[in-house]
Amino acid sequence: xxxxxxxxxxxxxxxxxxxxxxxxxxxxxxxxxxxxxxxxxxxxxxxxxxxxxxxx
Amino acid sequence: xxxxxxxxxxxxxxxxxxxxxxxxxxxxxxxxxxxxxxxxxxxxxxxxxxxxxxxxxxxxxxxxxxxxxxxxxxxxxxxxxxxxxxxxxxxxxxxxxxxxxxxxxxxxxxxxxxxxxxxxxxxxxxxxxxxxxxxxxxxxxxxxxxxxxxxxxxxxxxxxxxxxxxxxxxxxxxxxxxxxxxxxxxxxxxxxxxxxxxxxxxxxxxxxxxxxxxxxxxxxxxxxxxxxxxxxxxxxxxxxx
Numbered sequence: 001x002x003x004x005x006x007x008x009x010x011x012x013x014x015x016x017x018x019x020x021x022x023x024x025x026x027x028x029x030x031x032x033x034x035x036x037x038x039x040x041x042x043x044x045x046x047x048x049x050x051x052x053x054x055x056x
Numbered sequence: 057x058x059x060x061x062x063x064x065x066x067x068x069x070x071x072x073x074x075x076x077x078x079x080x081x082x083x084x085x086x087x088x089x090x091x092x093x094x095x096x097x098x099x100x101x102x103x104x105x106x107x108x109x110x111x112x113x114x115x116x117x118x119x120x121x122x123x124x125x126x127x128x129x130x131x132x133x134x135x136x137x138x139x140x141x142x143x144x145x146x147x148x149x150x151x152x153x154x155x156x157x158x159x160x161x162x163x164x165x166x167x168x169x170x171x172x173x174x175x176x177x178x179x180x181x182x183x184x185x186x187x188x189x190x191x192x193x194x195x196x197x198x199x200x201x202x203x204x205x206x207x208x209x210x211x212x213x214x215x216x217x218x219x220x221x222x223x224x225x226x227x228x229x230x231x232x233x234x235x236x237x238x239x240x241x242x243x244x245x246x247x248x249x250x251x252x253x254x255x256x257x258x259x260x261x262x263x264x265x266x267x268x269x270x271x272x273x274x275x276x277x278x279x280x281x282x283x284x285x286x287x288x289x290x291x292x293x294x295x296x297x
Contacts, residue, residue, distance in 0.1 A: 011104035039278035
């Protein structure tokens with residue numbers, strides 16, 4: 001087995017180690033992206049409704 | 057401190073800090089994952105399955121830490137009526153909820169090969185599951201009450217009452233018989249773990265803490281904007297035509 005195959009096999013625990021790492025990265029990335037988008041959207045909406053020309 | 061109670065000053069500071077914390081958090085996570093997967097040695101008993109520790113333990117620490125921050129913010133909101141305290145608590149909840157879910161899922165993935173069971177109803181696992189439901193309940197409560205000051209008061213009470221669960225989780229491995237192992241790092245006689253494993257663990261823990269601050273800043277900016285939007289809309293509705 002090559003070095004990389006040994007690495008990915010995780011001593012026989014690949015089915016547990018890789019999902020644990022994948023879900024951790026995925027969940028934090030998803031939370032970060034969702035939060036960022038929501039933040040940008042509400043900042044834009046707040047700025048739009050604050051501009052005075054909208055009220056005329 | 058009180059100067060930043062002013063949302064405008066807070067927003068200016070938060071905008072300046074967000075990219076730094078986000079960048080540092082991502083960089084530290086990459087370094088931590090590299091150390092955990094390539095540098096840390098396999099455990100002499102558990103082999104490579106022990107590498108799950110580097111994503112499980114920091115997530116579990118954050119689950120408790122974020123809840124503690126939420127409870128302290130809620131207490132500050134009660135006592136000093138600090139306008140950003142409720143916002144900080146509300147913004148923390150989804151972050152803590154995700155960390156708790158990660159602790160539970162990675163714990164199951166570690167439990168199956170080591171204990172032969174995905175889940176056991178023992179004190180540690182059950183009390184962390186309760187923590188997860190406390191986060192969910194807290195988030196639902198904010199959504200269920202439309203008027204923000206009333207929602208905030210109900211949420212503060214839930215956060216403070218639920219805080220009793222935090223010491224229970226920490227001491228659950230001592231008070232009850234459990235499959236879950238005891239504390240290895242936060243012990244009165246010092247950490248019982250080799251330095252080659254402690255270093256990657258601590259890097260991951262710092263990374264998760266920095267990511268929490270970054271996510272907190274982003275979500276607080278979101279909450280402040282949403283409140284401003286609400287105030288403006290209410291003002292327009294009640295203004296004489």
